[in-house]
Amino acid sequence: xxxxxxxxxxxxxxxxxxxxxxxxxxxxxxxxxxxxxxxxxxxxxxxxxxxxxxxxxxxxxxxxxxxxxxxxxxxxxxxxxxxxxxxxxxxxxxxxxxxxxxxxxxxxxxxxxxxxxxxxxxxxxxxxxxxxxxxxxxxxxxxxxxxxxxxxxxxxxxxxxxxxxxxxxxxxxxxxxxxxxxxxxxxxxxxxxxxxxxxxxxxxxxxxxxxxxxxxxxxxxxxxxxxxxxxxxxxxxxxxxxxxxxxxxxxxxxxxxxxxxxxxxxxxxxxxxxxxxxxxxxxxxxxxxxxxxxxxxxxxxxxxxxxxxxxxxxxxxxxxxxxxxxxxxxxxxxxxxxx
Ligand SMILES: NC(=O)c1ccc[n+]([C@@H]2O[C@H](COP(=O)([O-])OP(=O)(O)OC[C@H]3O[C@@H](n4cnc5c(N)ncnc54)[C@H](O)[C@@H]3O)[C@@H](O)[C@H]2O)c1
Numbered sequence: 001x002x003x004x005x006x007x008x009x010x011x012x013x014x015x016x017x018x019x020x021x022x023x024x025x026x027x028x029x030x031x032x033x034x035x036x037x038x039x040x041x042x043x044x045x046x047x048x049x050x051x052x053x054x055x056x057x058x059x060x061x062x063x064x065x066x067x068x069x070x071x072x073x074x075x076x077x078x079x080x081x082x083x084x085x086x087x088x089x090x091x092x093x094x095x096x097x098x099x100x101x102x103x104x105x106x107x108x109x110x111x112x113x114x115x116x117x118x119x120x121x122x123x124x125x126x127x128x129x130x131x132x133x134x135x136x137x138x139x140x141x142x143x144x145x146x147x148x149x150x151x152x153x154x155x156x157x158x159x160x161x162x163x164x165x166x167x168x169x170x171x172x173x174x175x176x177x178x179x180x181x182x183x184x185x186x187x188x189x190x191x192x193x194x195x196x197x198x199x200x201x202x203x204x205x206x207x208x209x210x211x212x213x214x215x216x217x218x219x220x221x222x223x224x225x226x227x228x229x230x231x232x233x234x235x236x237x238x239x240x241x242x243x244x245x246x247x248x249x250x251x252x253x254x255x256x257x258x259x260x261x262x263x264x265x266x267x268x269x270x271x272x273x274x275x276x277x278x279x280x281x282x283x284x285x286x287x288x289x290x291x292x293x294x295x296x297x298x299x300x301x302x303x304x305x306x307x308x309x310x311x312x313x314x315x316x317x318x319x320x321x322x323x324x325x326x327x328x329x330x331x332x333x334x335x336x337x338x339x
Pocket of ligand 1: 006007008009010011012013030031032033034035036057058059060080081082083084085100104123124125126178179180181
């Protein structure tokens with residue numbers, strides 16, 4: 001069965017391609033390499049021994065998207081990762097974010113509505129909840145006004161999918177709201193490839209660990225949390241990848257209860273910034289150079305998932321611990337550094 005993975009050379013996409021291939025799916029990747037490298041293909045092949053079909057297409061080009069679907073009429077499902085994801089950049093360049101994250105989604109959905117039957121998985125984010133009133137955050141928590149244009153593209157994306165599913169019964173969709181994906185494949189053949197200064201905590205830690213960054217700043221230690229630093233739900237990227245395969249299988253086997261569903265992808269456990277640093281020091285045996293800095297604007301204090309719906313309805317559960325994920329991230333960083 002042929003599956004299209006858009007953004008399949010990116011961080012989460014590449015790990016999902018591996019899990020799809022492991023389950024016997026034939027994978028077609030679309031990626032315009034705007035935030036990834038063609039070398040990721042080699043990493044995928046060296047893990048699975050199978051080469052996915054790769055098309056270098058910019059999904060903003062509607063005619064190319066149309067042509068692609070004409071040439072690949074046998075696709076049974078689409079997993080749509082392709083998007084721009086840097087929160088700060090989205091504040092500076094909102095139109096670029098709306099164009100890339102919304103237009104690409106609309107063009108893909110337009111093609112799917114032309115098919116007899118189609119299955120669609122969307123990369124959403126826990127950012128849709130903002131600072132939730134109750135923890136852990138369940139799927140019933142209200143959607144809060146977005147903190148950034150990036151966050152808004154995820155909210156609008158979900159609305160678009162909901163609206164089109166309402167009038168298109170043959171389109172089945174699932175939005176997966178990721179908490180904080182971290183880590184790398186245990187083989188260290190694929191992982192996260194941040195361009196420039198990493199925006200996320202774990203790549204910043206591992207880059208500091210190998211000396212690419214001098215020091216990590218911990219933004220605020222006076223939050224109302226046990227150790228004063230912000231709390232997030234860090235989830236191993238391989239667990240996130242596996243959830244996509246489970247979600248796709250749910251649609252292919254018609255086990256969904258409505259043609260638009262959404263699930264949280266998290267571990268259910270919150271970890272503070274200092275706990276993540278401790279995890280790094282524990283698994284690496286290195287001391288991390290960090291300092292406490294002022295709070296950063298827009299940071300949510302605490303966010304971790306209620307995983308009941310994903311566990312019981314989707315039938316998926318995160319298996320790896322923070323230390324497992326950190327071990328893989330560290331192995332990946334050391335491999336990158338040795339190249
Ligand atoms: N990484 C996270 O922490 C996180 C959290 C929540 C949601 N998400 C969402 O998950 C998805 C994947 O995230 P990621 O971390 O793997 O990001 P990534 O940047 O590593 O991967 C995205 C991929 O999409 C490609 N792409 C972007 N625009 C494209 C276009 N117009 N045409 C074709 N390809 C295009 C990029 O080249 C890249 O390879 C994104 O939608 C992101 O918003 C990520």
